[in-house]
Amino acid sequence: MRLQGKVAIVTGGGSGFGEGISKRFALEGAKVVVNDLVDTAAGRVAREIVAAGGAAHAVAGDVSKDADVSRIVATALAAYGDLHVVVNNAGTTHRNKPMLEVAEEEFDRIYRVNVKSLYLTAKHAVPHFRAKRNGVFVTIASTAGVRPRPGLTWYNGSKGAAIVTSRSMAAELAKDNIRVNVINPVAGETAMLAQFMGEDTPEMRARFVATIPLGRLSLPSDIATAAVFFASDEAAFITGACLEVDGGRCI
Ligand SMILES: NC(=O)c1ccc[n+]([C@@H]2O[C@H](COP(=O)([O-])OP(=O)(O)OC[C@H]3O[C@@H](n4cnc5c(N)ncnc54)[C@H](O)[C@@H]3O)[C@@H](O)[C@H]2O)c1
Secondary structure, eight states: OTTTTOEEEETTTTSHHHHHHHHHHHHTTOEEEEEESSHHHHHHHHHHHHHTTOEEEEEEOOTTOHHHHHHHHHHHHHHHSOOOEEEEOOOOOOOSOOGGGSOHHHHHHHHIIIIIHHHHHHHHHHHHHHHHTOEEEEEEOOGGGTSOOTTOHHHHHHHHHHHHHHHHHHHHHGGGTEEEEEEEEOSBSSTTHHHHHSSOOHHHHHHHHTTSTTSSOBOHHHHHHHHHHHHSGGGTTOOSOEEEESTTTTO
16 A cells, blocks of 8 residues: 555545545545535545545635635644645636636636645645655646646636646755645546536537547546655655646647
8 A cells, every 4th residue: 555654635625536536545545634615525525435444534624715724734633643645636717718708706716726725735734744854745736737728718827826836835845855746637527627618518528538649538546546656655756746647638
């Protein structure tokens, strides 16, 4: 088991990629703190992990709120006595539409959830990581941050910001033996996909798939595989890396 004995927080773990990451981490021996904005979603994933023989604890909370992130980190420490990994997976987008049709409130929400959350999880986890000179952040950004599609302008920008922010964190935190790496998924089979496409029709899916050389959308299991690697000690000398899990979309 590649994450045996590790305690991991997975934000947005109540569905999609975060659910896949939470469940795979548990199978690899991690104790998982499953966070989500949606209380019932986090609870369901944690219960399913426990029912399958793993260790998990659900914490509802908004990753863009300081008090909530403080509580999420405190829960990990109280429940399991330690914290080794934070997966910054929670994210949101605006629907695919012309850039000037995105309201200011939508823009602010996207940056709060996709970018400010990195600041807040760092604020609350880094002091703990520093004290023991060990810790890992994994950011789930997007190919949108390096190979933008039209109609998702502000989402693309937030993911670009998440990538550079994560790499900047890696540069500053390396001296404390804290690693920060980024996964850039291509469009995947999750609830968010309909927002990216604007309309979920066979034709629109075919248009998206046509831009992916390996000929399919990403799956939570594809992203979870990469997250396990970055979270594990196998990646002990890797920091500031960006891994596209994208079927070749960014070639
Ligand atoms: N699905 C894709 O095509 C795709 C592609 C590239 C990157 N991503 C990124 O992957 C990550 C996971 O998204 P997904 O595709 O699994 O979508 P999803 O909608 O299935 O999951 C996102 C989860 O995050 C939770 N969440 C949203 N805002 C939150 C907040 N403020 N605090 C806590 N939890 C919150 C949601 O409730 C949801 O459970 C996101 O960062 C997304 O931007 C998705």
